[in-house]
Amino acid sequence: MNKFLKMLYDEHEIIVNAIDAAKQAETLIGKEDELYEMTIRELLSFFRNYADKYHHYKEELILFPEMSKKNELLEDGVIKEMFDNHEDFRGMIKEIETLLDDKNYPATQKALNSYAEALLDHIAVENEEVFQMAESIFDEAELERIYFRFVDCDRELGDQRKEELKELSDNLRKQAYFRD
Ligand SMILES: [Fe+2]
Numbered sequence: 001m002n003k004f005l006k007m008l009y010d011e012h013e014i015i016v017n018a019i020d021a022a023k024q025a026e027t028l029i030g031k032e033d034e035l036y037e038m039t040i041r042e043l044l045s046f047f048r049n050y051a052d053k054y055h056h057y058k059e060e061l062i063l064f065p066e067m068s069k070k071n072e073l074l075e076d077g078v079i080k081e082m083f084d085n086h087e088d089f090r091g092m093i094k095e096i097e098t099l100l101d102d103k104n105y106p107a108t109q110k111a112l113n114s115y116a117e118a119l120l121d122h123i124a125v126e127n128e129e130v131f132q133m134a135e136s137i138f139d140e141a142e143l144e145r146i147y148f149r150f151v152d153c154d155r156e157l158g159d160q161r162k163e164e165l166k167e168l169s170d171n172l173r174k175q176a177y178f179r180d
């Protein structure tokens with residue numbers, strides 16, 4: 001598999017771990033509300049910073065425009081759908097945060113579960129369709145160039161910060177599994 005696609009697949013896996021933790025958080029409601037609120041705040045920070053700032057950003061800034069340039073039909077089709085999804089996710093995160101600020105935990109969790117499902121669907125479409133297409137429409141040199149743009153992009157945003165956010169997601173998932 002090409003290096004830049006592997007990078008995106010790996011990021012998807014890290015995001016899926018956080019989605020897992022988000023679903024598991026439900027067990028805390030009514031038992032450990034303070035821990036619930038703290039966990040969701042950390043998850044929101046992860047989704048906003050890692051999933052959106054590092055991951056969606058590279059897709060929007062580099063991958064999707066490059067794919068649209070290669071094939072105009074994609075631009076109005078699946079690529080537009082992916083852009084729209086990212087925008088919807090930003091709205092959903094805001095909505096979850098508002099519910100959390102109101103300490104309406106059941107509604108927070110309901111909104112979070114919808115976000116989790118929508119993001120899982122989105123990731124599935126990218127893994128199964130979009131990335132496959134990318135692999136077939138670009139030649140080796142183009143794939144390589146995109147990879148280096150990805151690396152630069154992460155470096156500008158901060159490699160260290162990216163690693164810290166990955167650890168945050170790992171820890172939240174571990175904590176979720178150690179709860180009864
Ligand atoms: Fe995406």
Ligand SMILES: [Fe+2]
Binds near residue numbers: 012056059
């Ligand atoms: Fe993605």
